[in-house]
Amino acid sequence: MKSITKQKDLDEILQQLQNYDRIFITGCGTCTTMTKTGGIEQVIDMKQRLQDAGKLVTGWVVIPTSCDDMTEAALKENNQAIQDANCILIMSCALGVFKINSYLKKTVIPALDTLFIGIEDKPGNFQEVCAQCGHCVLGLTAGICPITACHKGLLNGPCGGTNRGKCEVDKEKDCAWTLIYNRLKEQGRLELMRKYQPPKNYQVTPRPRKIRIA
């Protein structure tokens, strides 16, 4: 599992940093290192770009996994440089932003947009395969998620926008329901597709979602 991110345009980052001249940067050694959006190279590059824009970078750190509890220790080790800054620019996904924000009183600004939880299907190519909807239907859809893979998240079969196995929003994108149909047919389980699926329960756990696992 990876949290897939994309770096924001420098203009947007600088816009959000306009009232801050002393910046501390954090990267992340896990997902954003793998997606090359917040690993050591990207952090050093960001430091240079901020300096070019007239900012003082008081220090930087690549936290091993920004969303876990070790983050507190990593921040403490860099306490002086963090205290010298008036703003923290975070190059992790939003989970890391949340975690770091919980340990510090300083302003935190994300340098990345968190896109989705996905897998790398080939080098540099990331794909969303689960929308974490809270009620898994993969047992009914031959292991292909229509909530994620169908643009409209349809539960009862393809829409009229399907065209030779592709989707109306993108001629390169496979129609999820054509894939599901083919696979259910191969498995002799087409009766699953013939069954009416009622409206989805969007309140399996109300947002913000929380669970206590005993």
Added chain:
Amino acid sequence: MATRFKEALDSGKFVITSEIGPPKGTNIDKMEHHIEILKDKVDGINVTDHQSSVMRFPSIGGCLSIKERGGEPILQMTCRDRNRLALQAELLFAYTRGIRNVLCLTGDAIPVGDHKEAKGVFDLDSLQLLETIRLLESGKDLGGNDLDGSVEFCAGAIVTPEADPIEPQLIKFEKKIESGAEFFQTQAIYDLDNFARFMKQARQFPVKILAGIVLLVSARMAKYMTENVPGIFVPQNLIDEMASAPKGEALNKGIEIAGRMIATLKKESMCDGVHIMAIGKEEVVPDILKAAGITPN
């Protein structure tokens, strides 16, 4: 009480429906002009619901205009822009204003339209909307609550006879029937042999099928649709026929082709009627009917 449209479906006659697209803006003169032209010549007039995900005057507003003029509206309802509360509420409102025919659609995707940054809703799909109508008719809503006054609708759906592959489409077609669809208006058809093959399957079910007839206005449009619009196939001989029309005569050629197809569908009893989509050229629908040899009701 059966609607005029439902009575026409049940009468066994060859049913004619057409459709209008509301304007982008508050100038409804042209839409009302089209309603005046169509209202006494067809058995029902569909009003599109932000067709192709392009924001327009609402379908229900167009339906009210049709009612005010004594016509028979068919409310097109997509699931793209409203959640289950809004869809149910609009059905209640439509019923109180005498709108009794609904065409249930999932709706085009947001990115194909003119508000690409909007949030697509799709809380329900077309099947779930059909089921919702039947539930509201039983006096209950989707929350399991009793209604103070229920509804009664003639509900329909769409099917794409030229879908490739066709099998998943046929499965959904059957599910729509099980969910209460009484009639189908098809995506545009141009190849009558292909359509006959589809009808062989469709005839096994007790539903009315109105073949979709989209007016061709140029060879370029025909070629564009067959290459780009999902589920539309225009055979090369029709593209050539459109191209053969002398300059300024392409529209008349399109009317002739549409009329000829309707006449064949009727003569050979291939389906229960047609749904004519003239897309912006609604004023020529009477000419298409004339070309088909069909006299107004």
